[in-house]
Amino acid sequence: MSRPSHGYHDPRFEPVVDAFDKSLDAGPFGGASLAVYQDGDLVVDVWGGIADVTAGRPWSRDTMALAYSCTKSIATIVVLHLVDQGRIDLDTTVGTYWPEFDANGKQDVTVRQVLAHRAGVPVVDAPLTFDDVVDGEPVLRALEDQKPLWQPGTAHGYHAITLGTILGEVVRRATGSTMGAILRRELSEPLGLDLWIGLPEAEHSRVATVLPADPRDVPEQLREQLAVMLTDDTAIRAVTLNGAVPIPLVGVSMESAWNNARLWAAEVPAGNGIGTARSFAKLHAALVSEVDSGDGEPRGPLLRPDTLQDARRALSSGPQITGPQLPAPHTVWGTGFMTASQAHPLLGAGSFGHDGAAGGLCFADADARVGFAYLPSQFGSLPDQRSSDIVAALVESLG
Numbered sequence: 001m002s003r004p005s006h007g008y009h010d011p012r013f014e015p016v017v018d019a020f021d022k023s024l025d026a027g028p029f030g031g032a033s034l035a036v037y038q039d040g041d042l043v044v045d046v047w048g049g050i051a052d053v054t055a056g057r058p059w060s061r062d063t064m065a066l067a068y069s070c071t072k073s074i075a076t077i078v079v080l081h082l083v084d085q086g087r088i089d090l091d092t093t094v095g096t097y098w099p100e101f102d103a104n105g106k107q108d109v110t111v112r113q114v115l116a117h118r119a120g121v122p123v124v125d126a127p128l129t130f131d132d133v134v135d136g137e138p139v140l141r142a143l144e145d146q147k148p149l150w151q152p153g154t155a156h157g158y159h160a161i162t163l164g165t166i167l168g169e170v171v172r173r174a175t176g177s178t179m180g181a182i183l184r185r186e187l188s189e190p191l192g193l194d195l196w197i198g199l200p201e202a203e204h205s206r207v208a209t210v211l212p213a214d215p216r217d218v219p220e221q222l223r224e225q226l227a228v229m230l231t232d233d234t235a236i237r238a239v240t241l242n243g244a245v246p247i248p249l250v251g252v253s254m255e256s257a258w259n260n261a262r263l264w265a266a267e268v269p270a271g272n273g274i275g276t277a278r279s280f281a282k283l284h285a286a287l288v289s290e291v292d293s294g295d296g297e298p299r300g301p302l303l304r305p306d307t308l309q310d311a312r313r314a315l316s317s318g319p320q321i322t323g324p325q326l327p328a329p330h331t332v333w334g335t336g337f338m339t340a341s342q343a344h345p346l347l348g349a350g351s352f353g354h355d356g357a358a359g360g361l362c363f364a365d366a367d368a369r370v371g372f373a374y375l376p377s378q379f380g381s382l383p384d385q386r387s388s389d390i391v392a393a394l395v396e397s398l399g
Helices: 011-026 071-084 111-115 130-135 137-145 162-175 179-191 201-206 220-229 234-240 261-265 277-285 305-312 386-398
Strands: 006-009 031-038 041-052 195-197 273-275 351-355 361-365 370-376
Touching: 006 011, 011 031, 011 041, 011 370, 011 386, 031 277, 031 386, 041 277, 071 111, 071 162, 071 179, 071 195, 071 273, 071 277, 071 305, 071 351, 111 162, 130 137, 130 261, 137 162, 162 179, 179 195, 179 277, 195 277, 201 261, 273 277, 277 361, 277 370, 370 386
Parallel strands: none
Antiparallel strands: 006 041, 031 041, 031 370, 195 273, 351 361, 361 370
16 A cells, blocks of 8 residues: 655655655655755655554654664764864874874874774774663773774775764864764754754654564575675674674664664764754755755855865775675765765765665765755665665656
């Protein structure tokens, strides 16, 4: 049975909403939201499905979703905002801000190398618990003690959670405030956004429950490929911090720590950004155009053109040095942002942002002056085409 969306869209973007409605049917137990800005105007703002299956709570206009690694794009924007203010230097070592990080061969790691997944510390060897991750300090101590898995700067491997932990401590040492506090005070509140890293308890009732993918939607051939790839467990250790924060991955586990409100309230700047799709899209739109701040004053673009252009420059591409050796095409990263590539064409060469584990995607496009966010609550089948189909429809609508 078809599950139509609710909300608003400019008629020019009817194909986008049609593709979104099909995505709702692909995950019948969850829900999703989608927002698109063009030239600072909200042209698509739709939602549908169920936010909480247990309670029977439908997805509403103000439902917020956990963004997983789409959060990396938000963390990158915060860091680049501080770069523009002269409070952080991308090409200075992490140890300049956080001296204890220099131990065990990490003294030459730069902030930019962390953002480009080239720091050599995608995992930690120390055993960690869920309580350790929520507390934060044990993870910092583990990173201080960790030896790089490769010579920093010479290769790349996805720093699924450690990227955010390192950047968060750099921001705290450089400014005296946490990344979540900077995000709220200097970006979310001035732009009128429902967007947090470290969600206040008063907002928890609005968060959608994350659901695993239906294992029946994974073809047997793909299951066999996953089994082979997972013989190297580095990638799983990276996305779960050695199992401390399980994530529902077909072929690995149906368990998840990400519906725990204690994790929502903590700051995990690589993965626990929470907000509405409208807010994620608006923040990205504000990188490439002016947007209405809600107080009558237009704001944007948020970053200096040279800062943004520098961040979009490709730094990491091709096979990763650790984890499963996936076939081409491969993801390409600049300084924090995932950039347009054969693996992720997005709207074209002007696009940059990040995707997320549950199938979400947020990005900006400098050429089309677009801000985009798609946030589903249920992991998709494999391969997951939901966001790709929506972006393809957006390309069609933009002509």
